[in-house]
Amino acid sequence: MKIGVIYGSTRYNGNTERLTEEVIKDLPEVTKIDLKKYQFNDISDQRHERNGFSPVEDAYNQIIDQIIDCEVLIFATPIYWFGMTSVMKRFIDRWSQTVRDENYPTFKKQMSRKQAYIIAVGGDNPLVKGMPLVQQFAYICDFIGLTYKGYLIGEGNKPLDILKDETALKEAHKLGRILKREEKDQE
Secondary structure (H helix, E strand, O other), X not given: OOEEEEEOOOOOOOHHHHHHHHHHOOOOOEEXXXXXXXXXXXXXXXXXXXXXXXXXXXXXXXXXXXXXXXXXXXXXXXXXXXXXXXXXXXXXXXXXXXXXXXXXXXXXXXXOOOEEEEEXXXXXXXXXXXXXXXXXXXXXXXXXXXXXXXXXXXXXXXXXHHHHOXXXXXXXXXXXXXXXXXXXXXX
């Protein structure tokens, strides 16, 4: 089972990345994509233009090419202003273009064969204030056809604060075991 992790943080070695690494540390086949390392543009909404979307020359398709064959996608984003980071949102916004891209004619069908998890970390009561983010991802998964499997929210603000959230760490290890068991079941 191929797992793709899409990191949406703008901080290097941040709390969300640290919590996600706890989930995947014992999994053999993980593709890690750190969105901040790719230069890709905002979407120019041309859905209703006569000729559709214009081709965009940036690194976005490199990201899609890495996740297209994954069976599980983990979206890892800090909670910024009660939602996902701008880089994660920009990535997902570009799906509007991909579902109409002749280079990816079965994108939506391929996405419908995948499972999705959300891992998010925030300060200031994230188990409550992170719920808009969770709901947004549930709607995104529903629209694109991803099988939404659940979320993990941790609490942390300053670097390494997540290591103090024992509940989130236990849940991360539990999710890692679930993914490892599913992987073995597919063998």
